[in-house]
Amino acid sequence: MLGAVVSLVLVLAAAYAVTQVGGVITLLLIAAALFLAYRRLSLLAFSVTFTVLLLAYTFFGSAGAPAGVWKGFLWLLLAGLWLLNFRPLRKALITRPFMKEYLRLLPAMSQTEREALEAGTVWWDGELFTGAPRWEKLLAAKPPQLSAAEQAFLDGPCEELCRMLDEWDITHERGDLPPEVWQFLKSKGFFAMIIQKKYGGLEFSAYAHSCVLAKIASRSPTASSTVAVPNSLGPAELLQHYGTEEQKDYYLPRLARGEEVPCFALTGPRAGSDAASIPDTGIVTRDMWQGREVVGLKLNFSKRYITLAPVATVIGLAFRMFDPERLLGGKVDIGITCALIPRNTPGVSIGRRHFPLNIPFQNGPIHGKDVFVPLDFIIGGPSMAGSGWRMLVEQLSVGRCISLPSNTTGAAKAGVWATGAYARIRTQFNLPVGKFEGVETVIARMVGLTYTMDAARSVTAGAIDGGEKPSVPAAMLKYHVTEMGRQVANDAMDVHGGKGICLGPRNYLGRGYQIVPVAITVEGANLLTRNLIIFGQGAVRCHPFVLREMNAVHNPERGAGVDEFDRALFGHIGFTLSNAVRSFIMALTHARFTRAPVQGATARYYQHVVRFSASFAFAVDVAMLSLGGYLKKTEGLSARLGDVLSCMYLASMVLKHHENQGRHDEDLAVVEWACRNLLYHAQEQLHGFLRNFPNRLLAGLMRALIFPRGRVYSAPGDRLARKVAGLVTSPTEARERLGQYIYRTLEPGNALGLLQEALLLAVQLEPLEKRIRVEGVKTGKVTALDVPGRIQQALAAGLISETEAAALRDYDRKVMDIINVDDFEPHELAAQVQPAARSTHVA
Numbered sequence: 001m002l003g004a005v006v007s008l009v010l011v012l013a014a015a016y017a018v019t020q021v022g023g024v025i026t027l028l029l030i031a032a033a034l035f036l037a038y039r040r041l042s043l044l045a046f047s048v049t050f051t052v053l054l055l056a057y058t059f060f061g062s063a064g065a066p067a068g069v070w071k072g073f074l075w076l077l078l079a080g081l082w083l084l085n086f087r088p089l090r091k092a093l094i095t096r097p098f099m100k101e102y103l104r105l106l107p108a109m110s111q112t113e114r115e116a117l118e119a120g121t122v123w124w125d126g127e128l129f130t131g132a133p134r135w136e137k138l139l140a141a142k143p144p145q146l147s148a149a150e151q152a153f154l155d156g157p158c159e160e161l162c163r164m165l166d167e168w169d170i171t172h173e174r175g176d177l178p179p180e181v182w183q184f185l186k187s188k189g190f191f192a193m194i195i196q197k198k199y200g201g202l203e204f205s206a207y208a209h210s211c212v213l214a215k216i217a218s219r220s221p222t223a224s225s226t227v228a229v230p231n232s233l234g235p236a237e238l239l240q241h242y243g244t245e246e247q248k249d250y251y252l253p254r255l256a257r258g259e260e261v262p263c264f265a266l267t268g269p270r271a272g273s274d275a276a277s278i279p280d281t282g283i284v285t286r287d288m289w290q291g292r293e294v295v296g297l298k299l300n301f302s303k304r305y306i307t308l309a310p311v312a313t314v315i316g317l318a319f320r321m322f323d324p325e326r327l328l329g330g331k332v333d334i335g336i337t338c339a340l341i342p343r344n345t346p347g348v349s350i351g352r353r354h355f356p357l358n359i360p361f362q363n364g365p366i367h368g369k370d371v372f373v374p375l376d377f378i379i380g381g382p383s384m385a386g387s388g389w390r391m392l393v394e395q396l397s398v399g400r401c402i403s404l405p406s407n408t409t410g411a412a413k414a415g416v417w418a419t420g421a422y423a424r425i426r427t428q429f430n431l432p433v434g435k436f437e438g439v440e441t442v443i444a445r446m447v448g449l450t451y452t453m454d455a456a457r458s459v460t461a462g463a464i465d466g467g468e469k470p471s472v473p474a475a476m477l478k479y480h481v482t483e484m485g486r487q488v489a490n491d492a493m494d495v496h497g498g499k500g501i502c503l504g505p506r507n508y509l510g511r512g513y514q515i516v517p518v519a520i521t522v523e524g525a526n527l528l529t530r531n532l533i534i535f536g537q538g539a540v541r542c543h544p545f546v547l548r549e550m551n552a553v554h555n556p557e558r559g560a561g562v563d564e565f566d567r568a569l570f571g572h573i574g575f576t577l578s579n580a581v582r583s584f585i586m587a588l589t590h591a592r593f594t595r596a597p598v599q600g601a602t603a604r605y606y607q608h609v610v611r612f613s614a615s616f617a618f619a620v621d622v623a624m625l626s627l628g629g630y631l632k633k634t635e636g637l638s639a640r641l642g643d644v645l646s647c648m649y650l651a652s653m654v655l656k657h658h659e660n661q662g663r664h665d666e667d668l669a670v671v672e673w674a675c676r677n678l679l680y681h682a683q684e685q686l687h688g689f690l691r692n693f694p695n696r697l698l699a700g701l702m703r704a705l706i707f708p709r710g711r712v713y714s715a716p717g718d719r720l721a722r723k724v725a726g727l728v729t730s731p732t733e734a735r736e737r738l739g740q741y742i743y744r745t746l747e748p749g750n751a752l753g754l755l756q757e758a759l760l761l762a763v764q765l766e767p768l769e770k771r772i773r774v775e776g777v778k779t780g781k782v783t784a785l786d787v788p789g790r791i792q793q794a795l796a797a798g799l800i801s802e803t804e805a806a807a808l809r810d811y812d813r814k815v816m817d818i819i820n821v822d823d824f825e826p827h828e829l830a831a832q833v834q835p836a837a838r839s840t841h842v843a
C-alpha cells in the first residue's frame with residue numbers, strides 16, 4: 001500500500017514538474033538522468049551531460065516563477081555534483097566522517113567467520129549481485145562432459161555395483177552393506193574418486209564424481225552415503241591440499257587402495273551447527289612415542305554422528321589446540337587444528353553405531369581420552385596448527401556442491417522415473433492415475449524440481465571443473481537441492497499411495513523417503529544454511545563493493561585505507577542509484593527491453609533474471625545501509641534475500657542446462673515450469689522481505705521501485721502442468737534425459753527397469769485396451785470385472801487375437817508384480833539380533 005502511494009506521489013510530482021516548467025526539456029533531463037544511471041556512466045560523464053542539458057534548459061526552457069525556482073534547484077544540484085568530482089574535498093567532507101559511521105555499522109566478526117567469508121571463489125553468484133549479470137560469462141563455459149574412462153566406470157564398475165545392491169537386504173536383514181560390496185567398493189576405487197592418479201586414485205572430474213553418486217543414489221541410499229563421505233570433505237581431500245609430502249605418500253595410496261577407511265570427526269554433543277565452538281582439546285605436551293620422548297598433543301574429545309566411524313581405520317579429527325607451556329614458542333590458544341589419528345591409537349574408543357532413520361550406513365560416536373600423538377600427525381605438519389577451520393571451510397565449498405546435491409538428485413531422478421511410469425500403469429476409476437489433474441500437478445512439480453536440481457548439480461560441477469570453488473553456490477545447492485528433494489520424495493509417496501508406504505523387498509521408495517532428513521541435516525543443517533549462511537556469506541563475498549569497503553576500513557595504512565574506501569563508497573553509491581533506476585524501469589516494462597543473450601522461447605527468462613538481479617541488488621544495499629549489523633540478527637530478512645539470490649542462481653542454472661543439453665524443444669515446457677516457479681518464488685520472497693522490513697518508509701520506497709506494477713509473476717498453471725507431466729508418463733526423449741545416470745537396467749529386482757518395461761508395454765497395448773473398452777465393455781460383450789476375465793471374454797468375442805490376448809496377459813502380470821506389496825509373518829519383522837547394552841554417552 002505504502003509503495004503504491006509513493007509511486008503515485010512520484011508520478012504526480014513528475015507530471016506537475018512537466019506542466020510547470022516546460023515539458024520537453026524537463027522530460028529530456030529526466031530521461032537523460034535515468035538513462036545515464038541505467039547505463040552506469042561515471043560521475044564525471046553524468047556531471048558533464050547534466051551541465052549541457054541544464055544550460056539548454058536555462059536558455060530554452062519556459063520562463064516564470066515556478067520554472068525559476070526549479071532551475072535554481074537544479075543548478076544547486078549540479079554544483080553539488082561537480083563538488084563530488086573533486087576527490088580531496090569529498091574525502092574530507094564525506095568519506096572520512098562516513099568511514100567512522102561505517103565501522104560502527106559493521107557487524108562484529110570473529111576470525112573463524114572471517115576465514116569462512118574469504119574461502120572459495122566468487123562465480124556466477126557474484127554476477128547476480130551486480131544488477132546487470134554478464135550472461136556471456138555463464139554461457140561461454142563448456143558443457144560438462146565425461147571422459148572415456150569416466151563413462152567406462154559408470155557403465156562398468158558402477159553398473160555392476162548397482163546390480164549387487166539389494167536395499168531391503170542391506171537395510172532390514174543385515175543392517176550393513178554385504179562384505180562383498182565393501183570389498184568391491186574398496187578395490188574398484190569408489191572411495192578414491194578425488195584422489196590423484198599418481199597416488200593410485202581415479203582423479204575424476206567433479207562432474208563424473210557427481211554422476212557416479214547420482215547413479216548409486218538411484219539404487220541405494222545406504223551405498224551412496226557410504227561412497228559420498230570418503231570423496232567429500234575428509235582425510236583424502238585435506239591431505240591433497242594441505243598434507244606434507246610424507247603424509248600424502250603414506251596415506252593417499254593406502255586410501256586409494258581401500259586399505260585405509262577414513263572418517264572425519266568435527267561434530268560433538270555440545271557443538272553441532274556452531275562447529276567452531278568444539279570443546280575438544282589437543283594440549284601440546286611431552287610424552288613417550290614409540291620408545292622415545294617427543295613433543296606432541298594430548299587429545300581429549302567426544303564426537304558423535306561421524307559417518308564411517310564404526311569401520312574407519314583413520315580418523316580426521318578437528319580439535320582446539322593449546323600450548324599452555326609455550327613449548328612451540330608461540331600463542332597459548334592456537335586454534336582449531338586437524339590431525340589424522342589411527343584407529344588403534346591408545347585412548348581412542350570407536351566402533352559403536354548410531355542408527356540414522358533406518359538407513360544403516362556406518363555412523364557412530366568416537367571418544368578419546370588422553371590420546372597422545374606426535375605433532376607430525378597434524379595435517380600439513382606443525383606449521384598448519386591453528387589453520388583447521390580455514391582448511392575445512394575452503395574444502396567445504398567444493399564438497400557441498402557435490403555430495404548431497406548429487407545423491408539427492410539421483411534419488412529424485414529415480415523418484416520421477418518411477419512415478420511417471422507408475423502413474424501410467426496404475427489405473428483407478430478406469431483411467432491411469434496420472435491422467436487426473438490433481439496427480440498431474442504433483443507429477444509436474446516433481447519433474448520441474450528434478451530438472452532444476454539436475455541443472456544446478458551439473459552446471460555447478462562443470463564450474464568446479466573449470467577451476468571454481470564456489471562457496472556461496474555450495475550453500476545454495478546444499479539447501480535448495482535437498483529441500484527440493486524432500487518435496488519430490490513426498491510427492492512420489494503421494495502418487496504411489498500405499499505402494500510407497502509398505503516396506504519390503506518390493507518397495508522402491510520408502511528408504512529414499514526415510515533418508516531425506518539426513519540430507520537436510522548433515523553438512524550444515526538447512527535452517528542454519530538458509531538463515532545464516534547463504535545471504536550472510538553472499539552479501540559480503542559476492543557484493544562488488546562491500547568486501548572492498550570492509551578491507552579499506554581495516555587497512556592499517558590510514559591514507560591508503562581512506563583512498564580505497566572513497567573509491568569503493570562512491571562506486572557503491574552510483575551502483576545503488578543505478579540499481580534503483582534499473583529495477584524501476586525493468587519492473588515497469590516487465591523487462592521487455594532488457595538485452596537477452598539468446599533468442600527464442602527462453603529469452604524472456606534471461607530478461608526476468610536480470611530484472612530481479614537489479615531489484616535484489618538495490619534491496620540489499622538499502623537493507624545493509626539502514627540495518628547494518630542488525631541485518632545479521634534479522635534472520636527472516638536475510639533468509640528471504642538468500643532465497644531471492646538462490647532463485648536467480650537456480651533459474652540461471654536451468655537456462656544454462658537447457659543450452660548444455662542442446663536446446664531441445666521438447667524440454668521447453670519443463671524449462672518454463674522451472675523458471676516460472678523460481679521467478680514466482682523470488683517475487684514472493686522479495687515481497688515477504690518488504691512486508692517485514694522494519695523501516696516502513698524505506699520499505700514503501702523500495703516497493704515503489706521494485707514492484708511499481710504490483711506482483712505480476714504467477715506460479716506455473718494447470719495447462720503447463722499437464723504438458724510437463726505428460727513428458728514422464730510417456731516414454732519420451734525428455735524422460736530419457738531426466739533419467740540419465742540412474743540405474744534402470746531391465747532385470748529382476750530392479751524396479752526402475754521393470755517400470756520402464758511396463759510403461760513401454762502400456763503405450764504399445766493402449767489401442768487394444770481401448771478396443772476392449774469401446775467394442776467390448778460398452779456393447780456388453782465384455783462384462784467381467786477383473787482384467788484376466790475381460791481378456792478372456794474379449795478373445796472369445798473375437799475382439800482380439802490369441803497373440804494379443806497373450807500380450808495383454810503378460811502386461812497384466814507385470815503390472816500386478818509391480819503394484820503388489822510385501823507381507824510378512826509377524827516374527828519376520830522383529831530385529832534378529834539380541835538386545836545389547838545401550839549407551840548414552842554424557843559429554
Ligand SMILES: Cc1cc2nc3c(=O)[nH]c(=O)nc-3n(C[C@H](O)[C@H](O)[C@H](O)COP(=O)(O)OP(=O)(O)OC[C@H]3O[C@@H](n4cnc5c(N)ncnc54)[C@H](O)[C@@H]3O)c2cc1C
Binds near residue numbers: 274356363521524531
Ligand atoms: C547421519 C549424520 C551423519 C553425519 N556425519 C557427520 C560426519 O561424518 N562428521 C561430522 O563431523 N559431523 C557429521 N554429522 C553432523 C552434522 O553435520 C550435524 O548434525 C549438523 O551440523 C547439525 O548439528 P546438530 O545436529 O547438533 O543440530 P543443532 O546444531 O543442535 O541444530 C538444531 C537446529 O537448529 C538450527 N540452527 C542452529 N543454529 C541456527 C541459526 N543460527 N539459525 C538458524 N537455525 C539454526 C539447525 O539448522 C538445526 O535445524 C552428521 C550428522 C548426521 C545426523
